[in-house]
Amino acid sequence: MSNKVTKAELTEFKKNKEKIKEFSNGEVTVFWQPELCIHSANCLIGLPEVFSTKKKPWVNVHASNTKAIMKIIDTCPSRALLYQKSSKFVTSKPRATVKKKAKFARVQILKNGPALITGNFIVRDQKRKKIKIENEVVAICRCGGSKKKPFCDGSHQAVGFKD
Numbered sequence: 001m002s003n004k005v006t007k008a009e010l011t012e013f014k015k016n017k018e019k020i021k022e023f024s025n026g027e028v029t030v031f032w033q034p035e036l037c038i039h040s041a042n043c044l045i046g047l048p049e050v051f052s053t054k055k056k057p058w059v060n061v062h063a064s065n066t067k068a069i070m071k072i073i074d075t076c077p078s079r080a081l082l083y084q085k086s087s088k089f090v091t092s093k094p095r096a097t098v099k100k101k102a103k104f105a106r107v108q109i110l111k112n113g114p115a116l117i118t119g120n121f122i123v124r125d126q127k128r129k130k131i132k133i134e135n136e137v138v139a140i141c142r143c144g145g146s147k148k149k150p151f152c153d154g155s156h157q158a159v160g161f162k163d
């Protein structure tokens, strides 16, 4: 999964500047949308020198290299973290851009957290009405505490959900 920011997301960010935090090292800009964070901690575990809740600001894009930062951001399941490469960052081996559409949906249960669905899926509400999904991944609340049901809003931490 790539968490490269899309054009549509950038347009949305311009409208809601106050909700987005940006961090740049000149080669890459990291975007952080607190509202989307589901506290999976992939970023904190994967690259603690850059992502640390013990520091302010909690993202330090100067503490590692651009490639490592992008790699970890790609593991953020909720797209709370996104990035945009600048023209100053040149990779020796450009990645293939052709993406195959997934055949199946994959559901992953996060310990003490939501169920993540990726791949080829649709979500319908109780009346079978299709819910529009902007991202390639959704986090479905398992704790019952979310204010954005059926989606996770990170409240599982506040309610102390354990399994």
Ligand code: SF4
Pocket: 036, 037, 038, 039, 040, 041, 042, 043, 044, 075, 076, 077, 078, 079, 080, 081
């Ligand atoms: S959802 Fe993304 S930003 Fe939030 S803790 Fe997990 S990896 Fe980090």
Ligand code: FES
Pocket: 038, 113, 114, 115, 140, 141, 142, 143, 144, 145, 146, 147, 151, 152, 153, 154, 155, 156, 157
């Ligand atoms: S599982 Fe995250 S808010 Fe319920």
